[in-house]
Amino acid sequence: MLSKPEANEYAPYYKGYVNNVPDGDLLQILDIQQKETMSMLKDLRDEMGQFRYAPEKWTIKEVIGHITDTERIMCYRLLCIARGEQEMLAGYHEDEYVKRGKFNRFSLLELLHHQSLVRQNTILLLSSLDEEALLQCGKANGSEMTARAIGYIIAGHEMHHRRLIKERYLGSDNFQGKDE
Numbered sequence: 001m002l003s004k005p006e007a008n009e010y011a012p013y014y015k016g017y018v019n020n021v022p023d024g025d026l027l028q029i030l031d032i033q034q035k036e037t038m039s040m041l042k043d044l045r046d047e048m049g050q051f052r053y054a055p056e057k058w059t060i061k062e063v064i065g066h067i068t069d070t071e072r073i074m075c076y077r078l079l080c081i082a083r084g085e086q087e088m089l090a091g092y093h094e095d096e097y098v099k100r101g102k103f104n105r106f107s108l109l110e111l112l113h114h115q116s117l118v119r120q121n122t123i124l125l126l127s128s129l130d131e132e133a134l135l136q137c138g139k140a141n142g143s144e145m146t147a148r149a150i151g152y153i154i155a156g157h158e159m160h161h162r163r164l165i166k167e168r169y170l171g172s173d174n175f176q177g178k179d180e
Helices: 012-020 026-041 046-050 060-082 094-101 108-128 147-170
Strands: 137-140 143-146
Touching: 012 147, 026 060, 026 108, 026 147, 046 060, 046 108, 060 094, 060 108, 060 137, 060 143, 060 147, 108 147, 143 147
Parallel strands: none
Antiparallel strands: 137 143
């Protein structure tokens, strides 16, 4: 079972994500989490995926695309660091990725399917790593982190955005509910 990383295994920026993750088996948490996200959004009509809670904010579809892109990037970092890469791994510009991802052209179910496949890959990669690989330290986006910490960052990042979807999107007075 993967245990939570120590604070010195990741940059302070990621503390909120890591702290979002409950105690327990990370692989099970990742699996359950993806199912919860799917359950929360699968019954929305596709046009509801275009909802923005405020001007200039991402749509629900763009948030799902962002979660998926970020997990892809983090999983790449996790693989590189677990394999002993010592070069600095690049950061990325999330707003530009969302803009160029053009996620609104996909159906909500397509985006959730992509997210599910990426999550399955993340779980497979994490489950294949031994403790030595998980504790490998590398550099990404200007800071040091362990492979283990990245697994927790992935889980915490999705939890963060799922909370925002519930509160700011689905909970908005302007959201046309799925039961209409």
